[in-house]
Amino acid sequence: MARPLGAEANSQIAAAHPEWMANPSWYKAGLRTERQDVVAHILAMLNQKQTEFGSFMLKTDYGADSGTILKANNILYILEQFKKQNPGAALLLCSDGAGLLSIETARFSDVVQLRDGAAGSEDGYYTSLLFPSEKLQVSYGRGDIGNYSKSNRYLLSYHLTIAGKVDGTPSEMEPLRRDVDLYRYLKTQGVMGRWVKVYRPAVSAGDKEGILQKMSGDGSKGYITFAKKDAMVGTNVTVFPKGLNASASYTVATLEGGKTTETRSGSYWMTNGIPLTPFKQGEVIFFNLENRPMSGSDTTAPSAPGNVSQAEASNLGYNGIEVTWTEGADDNWISYYEIFKNGAAYDKVSKGTYYFDKEGVSGDEYQVRTVDGDGNVSALAPTAVGPANVAAGKPATADSVYDVFAAEKAVDGVVSDESRWVSANTNGPHWLEVDLGQSYAIGSAEVHTGHSDGNAVSNFKLQAWNGSGWTDIPGASASGNPKTSTVVSLAFADPVATSKVRFVSTDNGYVRVKELKLFAL
Template sequence: MKFPKAYARRYLAILGVMVLAACGAMEDARAAASDSAAHIDVSGHVFRLDAAKVTYAFGVNEKGQLQSIYWGPRLASGDPLPTPVAPPGRDAIDGVVNVIPQEYTGWGEGLYYEPDLKVTFPDGNRDLVLHYVSNSVHDNVLSVVMKDIERPIVVTLQYEIDPGTGIVRRSAFIENHTETPVIVEQASAGTWILPRSHDYTLRYLAGRWAAENDIYERPVQPGKTVLESRRGSTGMQNEPWFAIRRNDANETHGQVWFGALAWSGSWQIAIEQDQAEQIRITGGFNPFDFGYKLAPGASLQTPSFYAGVTNGGMGEASRLMHRLELTRILPQAPHPRARPVLYNSWEATEFDVNEAGQIALAEKAASIGVERFVMDDGWFGARNNDKAGLGDWTVNPQKFPHGLKPLIDRVHALGMDFGIWVEPEMVNPDSDLYRAHPDWVLNMTGRPRNLGRHQMVLNLARPDVRAYVLGALDKLLSENQIAFLKWDYNRSWSEPGWPQVPADQQKNVYVDFVRNVYGILEELRRKHPNVEIESCSSGGGRVDLGIMRFTDEVWPSDNTDGFDRLRIQDGFTQAHTPGVMMAWVTDSPSSMNKRSMSLEYRFLSSMQGSLGIGANLTKWSAQDMATAQRLIADYKVIRETVQHGDLYRLMSPDNGSEHSATENVSPDKAHAVLFAFLHSSTEGYPYPTVRLQGLDPDARYRVRVLQGTMAERTPTVASGAYWMNVGIDVVMRGDFQGSAIAFDRE
């Protein structure tokens, strides 16, 4: 190896420590395994992770490369694993490196498929070949160190397997130990390798504003499918999630590999079948316009990439991801609190908020059983419309002459806690903040500053902007008894420049911005541990496992039409738990489609997630209020099962189906709730028999109707086997009909 002389001695010392760590790695791994249901075994140069029903294994081949060995259903503890041996090259055109199923590759030595890491050195060299150096295990995290064969670029790969689900988390920590800066042009968390086969189908989620999370499928064939966002944020055009199933797999059975990227900025997941018919899934920062300057001694941490495998079909893949989010990802994990029933004032008042009007709404909300009152946009600065005020986070004295305290006190007296809307990453040109600091926005010198929704994006990568946003929110929370922030983010990036730093450092904005958003959220939660936060981005524009580490719930879509939401929620729950899925009951006809549906239907649609009310309660009749009070009371009884139980999608509304049905089962199988929906009756056919799933077949369950009608002669009590095999018939005819039925173990 050739090093710059100033670094040679230091790097030899580092290698010495690594060798000592490698010598003790087997003991460390076995000790970790004995203390947890997750097992990490190191035998020679083979690494094996076991948890739940999954085994993940890879090793070091004779070339010093990390080579995938196995990822699938759990193997017996004594089962032998193949020795990692690089397969021979098939021809001179492709080269040997392209047939090796590597865990993590640098772009070099003739690599043609998607690399994990690509860098440019100051001398123009772009060849990077990573070989194994050492490994260690600490707190059930396996760390594997790799280094370029000639230059001190060091990459530490981290592997962690979740005991409850067998989902593996991967990330990469990249260090520059050279004496000069390098530019990181591409960096992923890692590459997942699937067994060679021709019978794979890719499932992914795509959409647009008000039409998020459509389910798409396509065969995995030679070439590359790229899922991505180039918007500076997660985006609603693609969800950073994938599932690849065997062609004979469906919702209830068959082998599925699935995963999600934990990053709230521009991202990419590439699914590639290469020239050797090997399937690779590589995910991390989006390489488009990417160039992170890594100074000497500096480091870059990639996002985490989570992935799992199951033989239980798409439904079980979703339930495993839901369980991971509830027990490992969310801020209150492993036991998140149930989401309170929420009222939001936006549709009732829009920007026309004031103390008297908000109190009147709060009184009506409390009377139907709402537990959290949220005042939306319009309370601050000169915010009378969406053209002014963003960035000026001070209470409007005309609307609230005595500050927020009288309103908050009244909300508390009504038995509710108080929440408020903010959009702290944005600024209007018509604001005191922008007039004072026009240089604080993302911009490119001399170029137009494009507006989206009359606003620009603050450059959160700047330390001074980060300090301002954190200070403003901290002051707001410190001076008021606020329990909840609805954190909005209503436009994508344009002109992602950072003129205040050197040109070769400006592209760092893609990483530093998001890291600072996470840092602000983390600091606010530390200073105000009882405050809960919702991630909202014009609907589902920022929903990912990265932002979910710091937020308690998310807003899936601005489209609150009760029927449209069935499809949106069907897609959302492919990747995310209903426990974080905010779902509002709004007025009818809906503003989206101008069609009418009953209040009961709208409630049942929303009760499949975290229930909220967004309608103008001042227009509701006494009967509407009574219906809402009844259904909210019912929801409070079942919400623990809905939010934290296992979800079974019994009939999907995808592809325009007339029927939809979901079932939630409590983790102890003591309770279940069925939601069934009919779009329109067709030729007098009855609603299909619904056969439940996930119950204890030997237990006895008593049925009770929350909404709707069961067929005559439906038994009051029957076994779990009965409800799962004989099933239940609900009576629904007409348009936009819904039923909800609870099952309780006796």
């Protein structure tokens, strides 16, 4: 994330080009984007960072569009060119809240931050008349996890974001996990995103402000959320939906049980309404979404995850135990994988098939099970202890180094964009050499390359030192590796006994290796 439209008064840019600075004494001093040389500088810098870092999310700020029509048009041009020249990048639109928001800027944006500070109960409601609600980051999502309550479920109609204090206790995290799980499910059902139809239902009593109804493009499925306010809680309210197909059947259900599940025609529901007796905090109304998480409709247990393994590892500077597995299966929806440590429930993984325990030590035993949307569980799958990574912490050298991304960062046990080796921006081949200190019988390797989720190394091989020269390791190469394939696992054709291993890539330009793992038998 970056803020390219401003510069601080003590920055290098301010010193080199004082004529570029607007309000230089202010801590949010902007650049004079009405100047074409400033526009050229910003675009060149953004493209350079894309090359250097890989795809990232750009955040705009610093009152960038205010002043003149020329400045506003130039900002729009920067945003448009940024997305066109970097299609893998994302854009978070912000300028002291939504100061940059317009029809055109929203078109190029992935997320729009609506405002700074506290929100009213209407948060996002009127803005969504003009812009897709899934792009709107509303202010009630910018609170501490411990303050999250059922009334925050109105975020299910927007870009669900939680900021502030994010290291909540398990009891604080669980209500949020359940709602995020529902949000993920709704995204798979065609009731979020492009072609969704948004309505504003009427109510028999109380204030309709903040009530949103979202339906799939064909009108067959949908849901209704309510504003973050409790004025109607405990009262009887009838909600009149819109946009239903009059002759189609709709099974209406509620998350908090304000109404029993019932199937009627679209015409019936639009005419007679949906009675909530009473309305409860955090209520959500569903149309034909019977198999959603927490619905109680699923009674079949999921299958267990496979190939569960554990190994000592380092991650983001912590030593611990990493656990990996392959996906389990369910006839409806997998909510999460539950991690057990030494026989007791320990943690949950809602997305992905990887877990790192920074408190884990040698001798700990882990198990994993699959949990579906209604809480049905699979059998526990035990782990097989994996081989040791003998490259971790060993001396490393390279043909070249860019900036602070030294060779030893590729074997420090930390898999991250900040801790990686990056070669010079020159034509290949580029190489990275690891001195193991003694001979090991190595049977496999894992190579993490690229930046974030892209810019992976396309062509590379591993070589072993035979005492007098380098030889290619059979089964330890990649050719035409996709840019999004940032992790490559290599099983050697035969174990190789060696004291040194070299990574060699023929790619031109920057070569980025986050971590090279070598596993001894």
